[in-house]
Amino acid sequence: MAGIASYGAYIPKYRLTKETVGWGFPGEKAVANFDEDSITMAVAAGADCLGGMDRSRVDGLIFATTTSPYAEQQGAATIAEALDLRHDIFTTDITNVLRAGTSAIRAAADAVKSRSAKNVLVVAADQRMAPPKSGADRTMGDGAAALLISSSKGLAQIDGFHSTSEHMLDVWRSADDAFIHSGEDRFIADEGYHRILKEAVNGLLEKQGLKPADVARVAYASTDPRRHADMARHLGLAPEQVQDPLYGRVGSTGTAFPLMLLVGALEQAAPGDRIVVVGYGDGADAIIFQATDALAKKPARRGISGHLDSRDTIADYDQMLQWRQLLAKEPARRPPPQPMSVQAAYRDRDQNLRLYGMKCSACGRVQYPPQRVCTFCRSKDEAVPWRLADRRGEIFTYSMDYVGGTPDVPLVIAVINFEGGGRMLVMLTDRKVDEVRIGLPVEMTFRSLGTFSEGIHNYYWKAMPLREGAPSTA
Amino acid sequence: MAGNGISDQVAIIGMGCSKFGERWDMGPDDLLVEAAYEAFEDAGVEAKDIEAAWLGTYVTAFTGQLLAQALKLEYIPISRVENMCATATDAFRNACFGIASGQYDIVMVAGVEKLKDTGFTGLGSSVILPNTNVMPPAPPPAQFALAATRYFHHYGIEPDQGRNTLAQISVKNHHNGSMHPKAHFQREITVEQALRAPMIAWPLGLFDCCGVSDGAAVAIITTPEIARTFRDDYILVKGMGLAIGGKQGTLRDDFDFVHFPETVAAAKQAYEQAGISDPRKQISMAEVHDCFTITELIIYEDLGFSPRGRASEDVEAGTFTLEGELPVNTDGGLKCFGHPIGASGIRMMYEVYKQLQGKAGPRQVKNADLGLVHNLGGTPGSFSVGVGVFGTRD
Incomplete structure (x- = not known):
């Protein structure tokens, strides 16, 4: 048996809006901030999914993406550290194809069904790039989703799969390309997307002995809104059976897209509802779920609905080009970053990636970063690790730097005090300058600090103003 | 601490200070020669009379060899001292112990920094060991602005009002600096100019930030007994304090960011040695570390010049102007004289020395007989602070 024990999602706060006017496609799309990438978004979705749960029970993590920051270096391992998972777990990345997300669900379900794992976290995230203002750029957005697949029915049990594999040059990107390429659109719609996806869904329903009308919702990705609507006709679905693809609000989020739509469907599903999710790319994966009675009470998650309206618009298209380093910017007259010490990063991995501070067992005071000798009572080696990443805090003091040359001028730095004790000097991200004030409630967010020498991606935690849509129990 | 520390055991018999500023035509060795030969002439000594030396520099050199090479000091002990922006006072403090211990008769302390060769805005990098690079890439203005934001909030001061108070400090230091021919900036400004200047790190604007300068300063010190054989108006070291923070500002969630305990601790050490119980009344003038107006x-x-939370009132009252009750930064301070890191503490002593000798010209403070130097390095929450008290001979 396999089912979804929990779900979560992530949509970046920033949206490109008015710049899309004149593209022949009104609406907006979600764009990751300059300090986000597929790993950081996967962490955010994973944290949403695991909120309030015992992380020590997670014994597997699969990361699905086509935009892992590294060609060699596992994304899942970094994500597992940031999510504070155990070390003795199975982690892997499934990459290179847009159906990696649904393939990851299938792999996770196979793992729990074969009893090689009990709880496998699937995280899918993408931050793909198309040539600026191209057709694909109009419809692509950034986002992530996470599902905890467990060996029980959970919120929705997995009833079956149907997968196909077929070499198809419709969308591709070679290792040295920044942007995706696509084939001629009528060809890839007719011979690729519509045919292959339809065969997968029909194959699944046939295996299950079901008709399209037996399914409450079908969550499937598409290259654009028109193809998506055409697909519903091909599948013989009524409008209410089609999960809202969020075009004009988020955009197509690559490997995460079908999983985000699945999360959206779960948020709206009633017990007994059958949901089909389809991932497309060099074949297709179709998976059918049935919501259980447990879904009558929705878990406290930001999910899709919580993130969707928590938004801010970016200034203009140039802003996004700068965030993606596609528009040159005069560097500040400041020293270049020092080379990063991988040895120091190894030594400090718990404090930097897991955001462990320490709580002194003698006096009870929380300190970050961890100290061998307590700052308050001088007890030596008498502290326990104290994870701060899931704790909220508030700004004690702050400043705004206009000369340091960071991409987000002014760089807001803040001293924050955590609920339950502890303090940290942090960068503030996803902020509006005029909302920054002493006392502002903040939450922690895992972000990229950029690329250092020899292509090293450095990750750390920043604070951000508490986003709307937060579950009250988090 | 034993007795009065080094009070009245060390005397300054000569000082020199290079012109501070953008010294494109001068290397660090040239700057040291400029300052040292002024000090030699002032003291009436030669390089060959120097038995030992301490060189303070933050990023310009690693060892004392720079000083040995510049001045042709031959095979004598030279220690290089580094303590961030408090480097020079700490170098001076270490040299004092060399005299007070009886080991040496005449030693020199030199501070130098060549900051303008980096091409950077503000300070360059001071990282010695590669690290994990996760700390906010916030230059000093943004770090000190953390204290300004909190100070305003803590005392219920509206940011506009607070920025106006800070502007008055800048205006005072520009006024004083305009009267010193060696100062980096010698132009007066108005409060309006300061408030209209570009923002560097909210709430600190351009004129809230000190100069980034090249420069060197030198002191020749000896025992009071030997000093009498050189000159009548030697200056006595009355007390030297040094206090080092340990990142309490972020490790302790109860640290307030509106006072700097390192300054309080270093001042307490120096005041005890110097017998100061009421600094506001007893001290004639002070040179303090105005890296930023806040x-x-x-x-x-922190030095006890103003009651807690009341410094703004003293600024408004003109307490710290040249004509005020306790003139502060009579030579323009870091703001206008400039801030070549490793030289600054000795530059402060240079002004105190001239004031106590009555040689400060248009900036002369009347009846100056006790002067204070306060030198601070690091960022709010973890500082290195040196405080020195100097007096005229009895």
């Missing part, structure tokens, strides 16, 4: 404001309180 630093000077908080220093007034």
Whole structure:
């Protein structure tokens, strides 16, 4: 048996809006901030999914993406550290194809069904790039989703799969390309997307002995809104059976897209509802779920609905080009970053990636970063690790730097005090300058600090103003 | 601490200070020669009379060899001292122990920094060991602005009002600096100019930030007994304090960011040695570490010049102007004289020395007989602070 024990999602706060006017496609799309990438978004979705749960029970993590920051270096391992998972777990990345997300669900379900794992976290995230203002750029957005697949029915049990594999040059990107390429659109719609996806869904329903009308919702990705609507006709679905693809609000989020739509469907599903999710790319994966009675009470998650309206618009298209380093910017007259010490990063991995501070067992005071000798009572080696990443805090003091040359001028730095004790000097991200004030409630967010020498991606935690849509129990 | 520390055991018999500023035509060795030969002439000594030396520099050199090479000091002990922006006072403090211990008769302390060769805005990098690079890439203005934001909030001061107070400190230091031919900036400004200047790190604007300068300063010190054989108006070291923070500002969630305990502790050490119980009344004039205007404001309180939370009132009352009750930064301070890191503490002593000798010209403070130097390095929450008290001979 396999089912979804929990779900979560992530949509970046920033949206490109008015710049899309004149593209022949009104609406907006979600764009990751300059300090986000597929790993950081996967962490955010994973944290949403695991909120309030015992992380020590997670014994597997699969990361699905086509935009892992590294060609060699596992994304899942970094994500597992940031999510504070155990070390003795199975982690892997499934990459290179847009159906990696649904393939990851299938792999996770196979793992729990074969009893090689009990709880496998699937995280899918993408931050793909198309040539600026191209057709694909109009419809692509950034986002992530996470599902905890467990060996029980959970919120929705997995009833079956149907997968196909077929070499198809419709969308591709070679290792040295920044942007995706696509084939001629009528060809890839007719011979690729519509045919292959339809065969997968029909194959699944046939295996299950079901008709399209037996399914409450079908969550499937598409290259654009028109193809998506055409697909519903091909599948013989009524409008209410089609999960809202969020075009004009988020955009197509690559490997995460079908999983985000699945999360959206779960948020709206009633017990007994059958949901089909389809991932497309060099074949297709179709998976059918049935919501259980447990879904009558929705878990406290930001999910899709919580993130969707928590938004801010970016200034203009140039802003996004700068965030993606596609528009040159005069560097500040400041020293270049020092080379990063991988040895120091190894030594400090718990404090930097897991955001462990320490709580002194003698006096009870929380300190970050961890100290061998307590700052308050001088007890030596008498502290326990104290994870701060899931704790909220508030700004004690702050400043705004206009000369340091960071991409987000002014760089807001803040001293924050955590609920339950502890303090940290942090960068503030996803902020509006005029909302920054002493006392502002903040939450922690895992972000990229950029690329250092020899292509090293450095990750750390920043604070951000508490986003709307937060579950009250988090 | 034993007795009065080094009070009255060390005397300054000569000082020199290079012109501070953008010294494109001068290397660090040239700057040291400029300052040292002024000090030699002032003291009436030659390089060959120097038995030992201490060189303070933050990033310009690693060892004392720079000083040996510049001045042709031959095979004598030279220690290089580094303590961030408090480097020079700490170098001086270490040299004092060399005299007070009886080991040496005449030693020199030199501070130098060549900052303008980096091409950077503000300070360059001071990282010695590669690290994980996760700390916010916030230059000093943004770090000190953390204290300004909190100070305003803590005392219920509206940011506009607070920025106006800070501007007055800058205006005072520009006025004083305009009267010193060696100062980096010698132009007066108005409060309006300061408030209209570009923002560097909210709430600190351009004129809230000190100069980034090249420069060197030198002191020749000896025992009071030997000093009498050189000159009548030697200056006595009355007390030297040094206090080092341990990142309490972020490790302790109860640290307030509106006072700097390192200054309080270093001042306590120096005051005890110097027998100072009422600094506001007893001290004639002070040179303090105004790297940013907010630093000077908080220093007034940390040194006991103003009651807690009341420094703004003293600024408004003109307490710290040249004509005020306790003139501060009579030579323009870091703001206008400039801030070549490793030289600054000795530059401060240079002004105190001239004031106590009555040789400060248009900046002369009347009846100056006890002067204070306060030198601070690091960022709010973890500082290195040196405080020195100097007096005229009895």
